[in-house]
Amino acid sequence: xxxxxxxxxxxxxxxxxxxxxxxxxxxxxxxxxxxxxxxxxxxxxxxxxxxxxxxxxxxxxxxxxxxxxxxxxxxxxxxxxxxxxxxxxxxxxxxxxxxxxxxxxxxxxxx
Amino acid sequence: xxxxxxxxxxxxxxxxxxxxxxxxxxxxxxxxxxxxxxxxxxxxxxxxxxxxxxxxxxxxxxxxxxxxxxxxxxxxxxxxxxxxxxxxxxxxxxxxxxxxxxxxxxxxxxxxxxxxx
Amino acid sequence: xxxxxxxxxxxxxxxxxxxxxxxxxxxxxxxxxxxxxxxxxxxxxxxxxxxxxxxxxxxxxxxxxxxxxxxxxxxxxxxxxxxxxxxxxxxxxxxxxxxxxxxxxxxxxxxxxxxxxxxxxxxxxxxxxxxxxxxxxxxxxxxxxxxxxxxxxxxxxxxxxxxxxxxxxxx
Amino acid sequence: xxxxxxxxxxxxxxxxxxxxxxxxxxxxxxxxxxxxxxxxxxxxxxxxxxxxxxxxxxxxxxxxxxxxxxxxxxxxxxxxxxxxxxxxxxxxxxxxxxxxxxxxxxxxxxxxxxxxxxxxxxxxxxxxxxxxxxxxxxxxxxxxxxxxxxxxxxxxxxxxxxxxxxxxxxxxxxxxxxxxxxxxxxxxxxxxxxxxxxxxxxxxxxxxxxxxxxxxxxxxxxxxxxxxxxxxxxxxxxxxxxxxxxxxxxxxxxxxxxxxxxxxxxxxxxxxxxxxxxxxxxxxxxxxxxxxxxxxxxxxxxxxxxxxxxxxxxxxxxxxxxxxxxxxxxxxxxxxxxxxxxxxxxxxxxxxxxxxxxxxxxxxxxxxxxxxxxxxxxxxxxxxxxxxxxxxxxxxxxxxxxxxxxxxxxxxxxxxxxxxxxxxxxxxxxxxxxxxxxxxxxxxxxxxxxxxxxxxxxxxxxxxxxxxxxxxxxxxxxxxxxxxxxxxxxxxxxxxxxxxxxxxxxxxxxxxxxxxxxxxx
Numbered sequence: 001x002x003x004x005x006x007x008x009x010x011x012x013x014x015x016x017x018x019x020x021x022x023x024x025x026x027x028x029x030x031x032x033x034x035x036x037x038x039x040x041x042x043x044x045x046x047x048x049x050x051x052x053x054x055x056x057x058x059x060x061x062x063x064x065x066x067x068x069x070x071x072x073x074x075x076x077x078x079x080x081x082x083x084x085x086x087x088x089x090x091x092x093x094x095x096x097x098x099x100x101x102x103x104x105x106x107x108x109x110x111x
Numbered sequence: 112x113x114x115x116x117x118x119x120x121x122x123x124x125x126x127x128x129x130x131x132x133x134x135x136x137x138x139x140x141x142x143x144x145x146x147x148x149x150x151x152x153x154x155x156x157x158x159x160x161x162x163x164x165x166x167x168x169x170x171x172x173x174x175x176x177x178x179x180x181x182x183x184x185x186x187x188x189x190x191x192x193x194x195x196x197x198x199x200x201x202x203x204x205x206x207x208x209x210x211x212x213x214x215x216x217x218x219x220x221x222x223x224x225x226x227x228x
Numbered sequence: 229x230x231x232x233x234x235x236x237x238x239x240x241x242x243x244x245x246x247x248x249x250x251x252x253x254x255x256x257x258x259x260x261x262x263x264x265x266x267x268x269x270x271x272x273x274x275x276x277x278x279x280x281x282x283x284x285x286x287x288x289x290x291x292x293x294x295x296x297x298x299x300x301x302x303x304x305x306x307x308x309x310x311x312x313x314x315x316x317x318x319x320x321x322x323x324x325x326x327x328x329x330x331x332x333x334x335x336x337x338x339x340x341x342x343x344x345x346x347x348x349x350x351x352x353x354x355x356x357x358x359x360x361x362x363x364x365x366x367x368x369x370x371x372x373x374x375x376x377x378x379x380x381x382x383x384x385x386x387x388x389x390x391x392x393x394x395x396x397x398x399x
Numbered sequence: 400x401x402x403x404x405x406x407x408x409x410x411x412x413x414x415x416x417x418x419x420x421x422x423x424x425x426x427x428x429x430x431x432x433x434x435x436x437x438x439x440x441x442x443x444x445x446x447x448x449x450x451x452x453x454x455x456x457x458x459x460x461x462x463x464x465x466x467x468x469x470x471x472x473x474x475x476x477x478x479x480x481x482x483x484x485x486x487x488x489x490x491x492x493x494x495x496x497x498x499x500x501x502x503x504x505x506x507x508x509x510x511x512x513x514x515x516x517x518x519x520x521x522x523x524x525x526x527x528x529x530x531x532x533x534x535x536x537x538x539x540x541x542x543x544x545x546x547x548x549x550x551x552x553x554x555x556x557x558x559x560x561x562x563x564x565x566x567x568x569x570x571x572x573x574x575x576x577x578x579x580x581x582x583x584x585x586x587x588x589x590x591x592x593x594x595x596x597x598x599x600x601x602x603x604x605x606x607x608x609x610x611x612x613x614x615x616x617x618x619x620x621x622x623x624x625x626x627x628x629x630x631x632x633x634x635x636x637x638x639x640x641x642x643x644x645x646x647x648x649x650x651x652x653x654x655x656x657x658x659x660x661x662x663x664x665x666x667x668x669x670x671x672x673x674x675x676x677x678x679x680x681x682x683x684x685x686x687x688x689x690x691x692x693x694x695x696x697x698x699x700x701x702x703x704x705x706x707x708x709x710x711x712x713x714x715x716x717x718x719x720x721x722x723x724x725x726x727x728x729x730x731x732x733x734x735x736x737x738x739x740x741x742x743x744x745x746x747x748x749x750x751x752x753x754x755x756x757x758x759x760x761x762x763x764x765x766x767x768x769x770x771x772x773x774x775x776x777x778x779x780x781x782x783x784x785x786x787x788x789x790x791x792x793x794x795x796x797x798x799x800x801x802x803x804x805x806x807x808x809x810x811x812x813x814x815x816x817x818x819x820x821x822x823x824x825x826x827x828x829x830x831x832x833x834x835x836x837x838x839x840x841x842x843x844x845x846x847x848x849x850x851x852x853x854x855x856x857x858x859x860x861x862x863x864x865x866x867x868x869x870x871x872x873x874x875x876x877x878x879x880x881x882x883x884x885x886x887x888x889x890x891x892x893x894x895x896x897x898x899x900x901x902x903x904x905x906x907x908x909x910x911x912x913x914x915x916x917x918x919x920x
Contacts, residue, residue, distance in 0.1 A: 005815065005891050012818060014888050017810035059859070065781030065852040066706040069844065073704050083701060087638050089224025091575045092142070094638045095133050098579055101635050101690075102586070102625040108682040109617050126589075133582065139574075146581050153588045160596040170265050185601065186592075189543055193588060195271055196550045200581055202372050203557055207574045209379040214567035225568050226575075226642045303422065307524075310419035318412055320465065325401035329408035330465040330483075 118159040125152035139208045139218050143201060150197040154190045161186030236289035245287040249280045256280075260362030264351040270358040274365025281370045285377055299374060302367040309364025316356050404469045406450040407462040407485040410495065410534050413443050418527035425520035433510050436523045440506040443530065447499040451492040455900065459488040459914040461540065472604075472915045480602045484915055486540030488904040490752070493897055494664045495537045497759040500882050501657040502530045508767055508875025509650030511868075512774060513562070522562060529555040529654050536661040540915065542591050542601045545665060549587065549630075552658050553580050559651040560643045572646040576639040583626035590622035603673055604915035607908055612679025620683060623669050630662035632717045633724060634693035641701075641713030645779070649770020650875070652709070653763040656716065660759050663720070667727055667905060671748075675908035676735040687728030692831060694721030695838040703845045706781045708769045708853065711845060712762070715805065718838055719758045725835065726751030726820045729827050734906065743826035749894065749902040750819030756898075757804065757812045757886060764801035764879040768794055771868045771876070772853055781849065786858035790865040795854045797876050802850060804883055806843035812886040815894075 004013040039045055048055050055061065073080060086097075125148055132145025166182035167174055174181065208218070215223055236242060256276035263269030284293050320331030327333060335352030349355030417439040425432040454460055462469050462485040472480050487495075506526065513522060532552025539545045557580075561573035591601065597615045600606050610616055629636040640659075644652050670678065670687075678684075698717030705711035726747045733744025771794045772787065773779050788795040804811035807818075817839060824831040867873070886893050904910070 005819075005894055012815055012890060014810050014890055018888075021810065057860075062785055062852070062856045064706070065848060068848045068852065069703055076700075079700070080704065083697065084228050086635075087227055087641075087701070089227030090221050091223070091578045092134055092137070092220055094575060094579050094636075095582055097635045097638070098582060098625070098629055099130065099134065101628075101633075102621065105625060105682070105686045106618065106621045108686065109621050109680050110614070126585075130582075133578070142578065146578070146585075149582070149585045153585050153592065156589060156592045157595075160592055168267075173265065185543075186595065189591075189595075191269075191271065192543070192547060196547070196554075196584075199554055200550070200557075200577070200584075202376070203554060204574070204577055204581075206376060206379065207557075207561060207570055207577065209376065210561070210564055210570045211567070211574060213379075214570060223571050223574070226571055226646070307419050307422045311416070311423070314412060314416045314419060318416065321405060321408075325405060326468070328462070328464060328466050328469045329405070329412055331467065332465060 118155070122152050122156045122159065125149075125155065137219050137221055139211065139220050139223075140205075142220060143204050143208065146204070147197065147201055150193070150201075154193050154197075157186045157190045157193065161190075236292065237287045242287050245283050249283045252283065253277050253280050256362075256366070260359060261355075263358040263362070264349060264355040270361025271365050273358075274362045275369055277362070277366040278369035278373065281373050285373065290377070297374065299371070302370045302374070305363050305367025306371060307364075307367075309360050309362070309367060312360035313357055313364065316353050316360060320353070403449070403453055405462070406446055406453060407460060407487050407538055408464065408469075409446050410443065410450060410538060411485075411531055413439060413446065414527045414531035414534065418524045418531060421524045421527060422520040425523065429519070432520065432523060436506055436527065437510070439527065440503050440530070443534075444499040444503045447492070447495045447534070450487060451489075451496050454487055454489055454492040455896065459486065459904070459910070461486050461914055473917060479600050479605045480915060483544050484540040484602060484604070485538050486604065486911070486914060487538055488911065488914070489897075489900040490667075490902070490905040491537055491664070493752070493756060493901045494660065495534060497756045498530075498533050498537060498657040498661060500878060501653045501759050501763045502526075502533075504763055504767065504875045504878040505650045505653040506875075507878065508653070508770070508872050509648070510871045512650050512770060512872060513648055516563070518562070522559070525555045525558045526651065526654065528552075529559060529651075529658065533654070533658045533661045536658075537664050540603045542594060542603060542606065545603075546584070546587055546591055549662075549665075550584055552661070553577075553584065556643075556647075556651075556655055556658060560647040560655075562648055562651065563646070566646070568642075569646040572639070572642040576643045579629060579636070579639050583629050586622040586626045590619040590626075593619045593622075602915065603668070604912045607673045607675070607912045608916055610674060610677045612677045616674070616677065617679055620669065620674060620678065624666065624683065624686070627662045627666040627669075628690060628724070631659045631666065631724075632694065632698075632720045633690040634697050634717065634721070635690075637694065637698065637717040637720075640717055641705075641710045644713035644716060644766070645707060645709040649709070649766050649773065652766040652770070653879075656762050656766065657759050659716075659720070660755055663723060663755060667751075670727065670731050671734065671905045672908055672911040675906075678731070678734075681732070684728045684731035687724050687731060688827075688831065691721045691723070691725030691728055692834045694718060694724060696721075696834055699838045699841040699845070703841055703848075705845075707779050708772060708781050708784075708849060709766065709779050711781075711849065712765050712769055715765075715842060715845070716762060718842065719754070719762065719805070721838070722817065722820055722835060723751045723755050723758070725824055725831060726754065729824050729831070730906070732827060739826075740906070743823040745899075745902055745906065746819055747823035748906060749898050750816055750823055752902050752905070753812075753894065753898045754816035754820060757816050757883075760879050760882050760886070761801045761804040761811075761813060764797060764876055764883065765805065767872070767876045767879065768798040768801060771872060774868055774872070775865045776862065781852045784853040784859075785856040785862075786854075787862060787865065788854035789858060790862060791854075791867050793867055793873055794876070795850075797880050798850065798854065800880055800883060802846040804887070806846055807839050808843070810887055812883060812890065812893075815887075815890045 004011045129145045129149030129152060132148065133142055136142050136145060161182055163182045166180050167178050169181040169184040211223060212218055256273045259268040259276055260270055260273030263273055317330045320327045320329055320333050322333065332352045332354065334356065336348055336350060417435070421432060421435065424435050450460070461472055463472050464483040466482055472484055509526070513519065529552055532548045532555055535548030536545060536552060539548060557573050557577045560576060561570045563569040593615050594606060595601055598606060598609045600609055632640040644655060647655060670683065694717050698714050698721060702711050702714035702718065705714060730744050730748035730751065733739040733747070771791065772784065775791065776784050800811070804813040807814045817835070821832050821835055824835065
């Protein structure tokens with residue numbers, strides 16, 4: 001129905017993927033059904049377990065977006081300092097980069 | 112030879128003046144003027160390309176009888192269109208500069224950098 | 229803050245410009261109408277027409293002009309001109325769709341002009357489009373003048389509610 | 400039917416006519432204006448799809464403006480076309496379809512999104528003008544006409560980016576874009592003047608016949624390449640892109656994406672259909688490839704560290720454009736070599752083209768979802784969001800679809816096009832594929848971050864009153880989501896019927912010239 005695309009190394013079939021997702025979903029549902037049956041909604045079982053302490057507010061409790069991938073950023077600090085310096089916000093420098101690229105490509109094409 | 116190529120030198124000089132103005136000036140209104148200078152250079156280039164020795168304007172009603180040499184109106188039409196576009200963009204750019212001056216209280220392009228990083 | 233709005237000039241300048249400004253409009257109209265076969269055209273003539281407002285602003289001062297001016301007139305000019313322009317272009321298609329967009333449907337051949345339609349513009353739709361462009365440019369440039377004139381008054385007394393920023397903060 | 404011959408012209412004339420009529424109609428009532436713009440954009444979409452169908456059935460369409468008949472490209476006695484000609488082949492028409500879907504989604508979404516602001520009659524007029532400019536850039540077959548439409552779309556987009564004119568950042572973004580873009584426009588104009596001075600033609604087909612690999616042509620190509628590369632956000636010239644994409648209203652950003660892709664369409668047109676084998680130097684394809692790789696990695700690595708949702712997506716645009724530039728560069732490298740073209744060149748061009756279509760759709764959807772977040776949360780800062788999936792289930796599902804598509808997760812269309820690009824660029828150098836794969840991983844990482852911080856997590860007290868966004872905004876997003884699903888579920892139909900003919904039309908320089916100039920060489 002969906003058809004496949006062939007390349008030299010393999011093929012792509014959306015139908016196969018959907019089939020795979022459906023069977024994986026079925027398996028997940030099956031495993032979920034085999035779980036405990038004494039769970040009750042709206043009781044203490046819904047509470048978040050935070051080592052026995054009171055769960056703090058959402059603002060403190062979640063990792064904010066600016067802290068995500070902190071390690072990645074820290075490891076590549078020198079790279080990012082260069083890259084952020086490129087986006088300095090000064091409009092004439094952006095024009096300068098444009099002219100620089102034009103000159104560079106012109107040199108390579110003409111020489 | 113030199114006199115025939117003189118307009119092209121003027122075009123190059125005008126364009127470079129405009130380019131340096133954009134790159135080196137810090138006052139936004141001067142940058143706008145520099146952009147306009149570049150637009151003039153491009154327009155002048157088109158006009159110079161359309162010039163033909165002894166050509167007549169391409170309007171049949173105004174031509175003396177028997178005129179055969181008239182220039183192609185294309186570069187003139189291009190220039191007119193480019194001038195109109197340049198007018199629209201410079202008006203818009205000046206308006207943006209006015210609004211920016213209201214918000215930031217400065218005309219220095221180096222201080223208008225809230226968007227960075 | 230100091231009131232930086234424009235003051236009227238002397239009586240002599242005002243009286244002279246009152247008359248002169250209308251001649252400018254007449255000249256602009258001449259350039260627009262003859263734009264198809266002589267140097268000039270809709271844009272140039274419209275720009276001349278728009279100097280009317282510039283003269284008025286300089287000589288009569290801002291208070292007089294903003295009391296007298298109806299901005300909607302220029303807005304209607306702007307969009308009506310543009311609408312007429314593309315409308316003339318679309319009329320080239322014709323009812324039976326056997327022309328093309330921007331077809332010069334009103335053109336008359338050079339040699340038949342004198343006997344067929346002496347009053348007809350020889351260049352056909354080009355002349356009509358020039359008039360449309362003239363109307364549009366008059367409206368557009370006048371609007372630019374008015375708007376930028378307002379903008380440079382930078383927080384002076386708001387005589388008429390102009391200069392108030394509207395938009396994003398209005399929740 | 401005679402009407403069918405006029406489809407290319409109607410694509411341009413309808414939005415223009417509607418744009419100029421909008422302020423007059425808006426004087427009646429806001430409701431009339433809303434109905435008017437919705438009808439017009441739906442009609443434009445219909446016209447463009449009819450055009451695509453006609454092109455796929457009957458081959459390349461031309462339209463001569465102002466001629467006694469629509470197909471007289473060469474009046475008797477003329478060796479070169481003198482009138483403005485629109486030339487629509489499968490490549491143009493496909494790109495125009497994607498742009499039409501983007502403008503339809505933007506229009507419907509914008510009805511409610513910008514409702515509470517003033518100056519809406521000019522907003523609608525400029526939006527339609529931007530549509531006309533984009534369509535004109537895509538469909539035109541005349542070089543100077545291309546410049547005019549480029550400027551129309553630029554001026555309209557400057558105005559629309561600064562629509563929130565009492566936000567300093569919006570005006571700043573508009574100013575920065577304008578400064579770079581005006582310089583680029585002057586380069587384009589001077590390039591066109593060079594072409595006119597050297598060859599005496601401004602028609603694209605006539606130029607493709609006449610072009611020689613000499614000094615002037617190379618200079619022109621570099622000018623055009625740099626200017627249009629700036630417009631579509633190639634790496635060292637991309638800085639305006641996150642600024643203006645973030646600061647424009649979301650309904651406008653969709654159209655800005657389509658406009659920047661229109662620049663890429665013209666860039667491909669120049670490189671493949673106009674120059675082709677007369678490009679004269681391997682530096683041009685390599686410049687495309689290098690700029691593409693830099694964009695891919697630089698864009699995405701800036702995106703990972705952003706915490707403002709639309710700015711993050713703006714950096715992703717840079718990264719996604721890098722994929723297309725690399726693919727088209729590889730295709731250009733294989734041009735003129737039949738074996739290489741069969742081996743990987745055509746696959747690269749198809750992959751780039753398919754990715755372009757996908758990119759317009761899913762990036763548009765992502766920006767619309769970001770706009771929906773902004774609409775309910777009043778902020779674009781991801782730090783201030785959280786737990787919105789419970790409040791906005793539809794938006795979160797739509798966002799998930801788009802995020803999966805842009806990250807190249809199977810079963811979505813983003814995977815297919817990226818896969819085609821990986822497999823073809825591998826033939827030139829494996830490092831290209833490595834860069835592409837790493838960028839893809841980082842893309843996924845940053846969208847996981849967006850989804851996790853905005854939609855998942857515990858609910859926040861300030862969002863207790865948040866409801867799902869209005870229905871018209873959902874409808875706008877659904878247009879793009881439906882298109883994504885169609886492209887995802889029928890990849891072989893898409894590739895065989897839409898993308899492959901488009902890629903073949905793009906690389907076939909002779910037939911591009913022949914459609915206007917006649918068969919004789």
